[in-house]
Amino acid sequence: MRKALVERHPRDSFRLVTKMPLRDFKDEEDLERIFHEQLAHCGVEYFDYYLLHNMGTNVYEKCKKYHAFDFVAQKKAEGKIRQVGMSFHDTPELLDEILAQFGDKLDFVQLQINYVDWEQPNVQSRRCLEVARKYGKPVTVMEPCKGGTLVNLPQGAEALLRQARPQDSNAGWALRFAASQEGVTRVLSGMNSLEQVVDNCATFQNFEPVTAQDKAVIEKVRQIIEANTPIPCTGCAYCTHGCPKNIAIPQYFALYNSVSRTTGSFSSQNVYYNNISLKHGKASDCIGCGQCERACPQHLPIREHLKEVAVKFEAGASFPTRR
Ligand code: SF4
Ligand code: SF4
Incomplete structure (x- = not known):
């Protein structure tokens, strides 16, 4: 960012965003150290938006103990942050609790909102959005395409659209769908080609909110996707850091979903599985420590799903296998 952006353009011509990795900081001093490193790496005096990243049950107590909310509020008061936010992957009840206690320190909330997770019990997009609205917090949407799941659709779903x-x-x-929801002020979409940038810009240039008719189509599409996606993994890979067996969890889940969506291509998915497992642990290598599940923002029962993966891809695997 420093080389590509900051050193080539006036500071007020772009907006720079980063976040505090809540899982990684150890104490108050660590918050300070990480923040200063981030400023130094980017070569800037301030961030336009700064998020407490991936807030949830697993880090909330630590954030309270080490005053993470006060920390970001203080940085804002010092002019080093323009707007403070929090990306959130947990229940509406916890969001309510956090906003009741620390809402005055947050300018916005970042939520996972898309038409598949709208009513999903493990994400609850709609209810989380309602909580944010209750506290008057503008919402930035993340995962509007659910890690690409809503781009690479099953055939029947695509035909309907x-x-x-x-x-x-x-x-x-x-x-x-994401941008049409009341209270949403910004939608983030990961893009990895110029074509995608052009497409996204076109969507917003002449923005048309979803109609009742559109919603009916989306609901049918959602049902088709759900029937074809046994493991609703977004591919974020938060689960892989610290896995003692270096298991390629998101890749394996993607292969599993892919097998479920297609017919007749099982052997090619098997080849992929074997290739990946040359450099990573196999699904059956899982020792059940649970580290990955504590990190998963989608709250997936990863250990259970790995058993299914092992049965599907490891001929003759009887789970659990220890090596
Ligand atoms: S439970 Fe299994 S997959 Fe998850 S971190 Fe532990 S060994 Fe890795
Ligand atoms: S299992 Fe969870 S943490 Fe891992 S990639 Fe999928 S959604 Fe992300």
């Missing part, structure tokens, strides 16, 4: 609005991309549908 084409039929309803032939000119719109799958991503366009997902972004319109």
Whole structure:
């Protein structure tokens, strides 16, 4: 960022965002150290937006103990942060508790909102959004395309979208759904090609909120996706850091989902599985320590899913296997 952006453009011509990794900091001194390193690495005096990252049950007590909310509020008072936010992956009840206690220190909340997670019990997009609205917090949306899941759709789902609005991309549908919700002020979408940037810009240039008719189509699409996605992993890879067996969890889950969506291509997925497992632990190597599940923002029962992966891809694997 420093080389590509900061050293080449006036500071007020772009907005820079980063976040405090709540899982990694140890104490108050560590908050300070990490923050100063971030400023120094980027070569800036301030961040436009700064988030307490991946807030949830597993880190909330630590944040209270080491005054993480006061820390970011203080940095804002010093002019080193323009707007303070929190990305959140937990229950609406916990969000309510946090905003009741620390809402005055937060300018916005970042939530996972997309049409598949809208009513999903492990994410509860709709209810979390309602809580943010209750406290008057503007919402930035993350995962509007659910890590690409809403772009690479099962055939039947894609056909429904084409039929309803032939000119719109799958991503366009997902972004319109997220941006149409009351209280949403910003939608973040990961992009890895110029084509995707152009497509996303087109969606927002002449923005059309989703209609009742669109919602009916989206609901049918959602049902098809759900029937074809046994493991709702977004591929964020938070679970892999610290896995004592270096298991390629998101890759294995993607292969498993892929096998479930297609017919006749099982052998190619098997080849992928074998190749990945040359450099990583196999699904059956899991020792059940649970580290990954504590880190998973989607609260997936990873250990259980790994058993299913092992049965599918490791011929003759009887779980659990110890090596
Ligand atoms: S439970 Fe299994 S997959 Fe998860 S961190 Fe432990 S060994 Fe790795
Ligand atoms: S299992 Fe959870 S933490 Fe791991 S990649 Fe999938 S969604 Fe992310």
